[in-house]
Amino acid sequence: MWELVSIGFLKITLLDLIDIALLTLLIAYLVRLLQNTAAGKVLVWVVGLIGAYFVTEVLGLRAIHWVLDVVVSVWFIAFIVLFQPELRRLLLNLTRSPFLSFLTRTDIRQVITEIVEAVQEMSERHIGALIVIRRNQDIRMTIETGVPIQGKVTKELLLTIFHPRSPLHDGAVVIYNDVIEAAGCILPLSSVAKYRGKTLGTRHRAALGLSEQTDALVIVVSEETGRISLAEAGNLIMDLSRKELENMLLTALLSEPRVVEETQPLAVP
Numbered sequence: 001m002w003e004l005v006s007i008g009f010l011k012i013t014l015l016d017l018i019d020i021a022l023l024t025l026l027i028a029y030l031v032r033l034l035q036n037t038a039a040g041k042v043l044v045w046v047v048g049l050i051g052a053y054f055v056t057e058v059l060g061l062r063a064i065h066w067v068l069d070v071v072v073s074v075w076f077i078a079f080i081v082l083f084q085p086e087l088r089r090l091l092l093n094l095t096r097s098p099f100l101s102f103l104t105r106t107d108i109r110q111v112i113t114e115i116v117e118a119v120q121e122m123s124e125r126h127i128g129a130l131i132v133i134r135r136n137q138d139i140r141m142t143i144e145t146g147v148p149i150q151g152k153v154t155k156e157l158l159l160t161i162f163h164p165r166s167p168l169h170d171g172a173v174v175i176y177n178d179v180i181e182a183a184g185c186i187l188p189l190s191s192v193a194k195y196r197g198k199t200l201g202t203r204h205r206a207a208l209g210l211s212e213q214t215d216a217l218v219i220v221v222s223e224e225t226g227r228i229s230l231a232e233a234g235n236l237i238m239d240l241s242r243k244e245l246e247n248m249l250l251t252a253l254l255s256e257p258r259v260v261e262e263t264q265p266l267a268v269p
Contacts, residue, residue, distance in 0.1 A: 046072075111153050111178045112249045118158035119221055119228055120242045128223030129162045130172040130187070130203050133253070137214045143174050146185030153178050162221075172206065172218075188213060207231035217252055219245070 056065035171184035190208035207218035211231040218231040
């Protein structure tokens with residue numbers, strides 16, 4: 001069908017080229033997702049063995065083909081067993097692709113409810129917190145500074161992470177959809193250190209810093225005063241009530257995010 005090349009026994013059709021192109025794109029995508037990991041390096045060797053396997057089959061090299069058949073089968077099973085964590089992360093990344101995210105859309109209202117309830121309780125108990133809600137922009141470098149969690153967003157889990165005796169309570173939590181991706185993350189500090197003569201704490205400067213560089217929303221709970229703040233697009237809105245925070249999150253997450261501008265001023269009511 002749609003034969004393009006015919007060299008002896010070797011015949012290549014347009015469908016073969018499409019098949020090879022799709023397979024190449026798939027392999028390249030997998031290698032990119034697993035780059036800088038041990039699994040990524042081994043995957044390249046496995047792909048090479050599979051390529052050699054098909055070449056020996058076409059050329060009729062039966063002895064080498066039989067050896068490669070055994071090796072490829074063993075390596076494939078060993079790859080799955082040895083690199084289970086990397087493969088799990090790969091599957092998580094695949095499920096977060098725009099296409100699959102559209103098919104499995106999260107009930108963002110329920111996620112916001114869990115976050116707001118946790119923030120309200122931490123505010124009442126004067127427990128400091130820093131919660132990052134990731135949107136469109138990739139903040140992988142920030143996530144990698146923390147400890148992977150990959151747990152469903154619940155009020156109880158957030159309260160546990162930010163409990164003063166928790167080893168992760170000083171860092172930030174990163175949330176995407178309904179999953180807490182990591183905790184104990186370190187955020188870049190903003191150059192804004194004072195406003196109206198009042199020195200901003202480290203949490204507020206960290207929230208501002210990340211919001212200046214990305215489209216993420218960052219919620220801050222002050223350990224000293226219990227006040228709730230929200231940083232977005234380089235702006236900081238302080239002293240929010242539970243209802244105000246909930247409405248702002250609903251507005252921001254159910255609509256298109258605002259563009260981050262380098263020159264945006266710090267806005268504090």
